[in-house]
Amino acid sequence: MVLTRSQAISKVNSANNRADQHSNHPPNDAQPSEVARGLVGTVLPPQAPNPDEQLINSLPEALRAKAQAMVKHHEDALAKMIIDEMKGCCPKSS
Numbered sequence: 566m567v568l569t570r571s572q573a574i575s576k577v578n579s580a581n582n583r584a585d586q587h588s589n590h591p592p593n594d595a596q597p598s599e600v601a602r603g604l605v606g607t608v609l610p611p612q613a614p615n616p617d618e619q620l621i622n623s624l625p626e627a628l629r630a631k632a633q634a635m636v637k638h639h640e641d642a643l644a645k646m647i648i649d650e651m652k653g654c655c656p657k658s659s
Contacts, residue, residue, distance in 0.1 A: 621632045 617636070621629055621636070624632060
């Protein structure tokens, strides 16, 4: 049996409605917990600015792209070195 698009959408919607009725999750309009209410209006302290990022952002656009590429290259090389070191210290068991 081939369903039309509207029939398929109708079946999906009715299945979703049944799933929602049998769900153990609270309704979307449930009251927030005491902990969540206590967090409303809480302002987290700003993170300290990264001096490297500030320096890179102050560069002209062409130079900035080059600096970002160099940083990325060094981060990738460091990650590879760490992974290679981890592979060397923990031989695979057969």
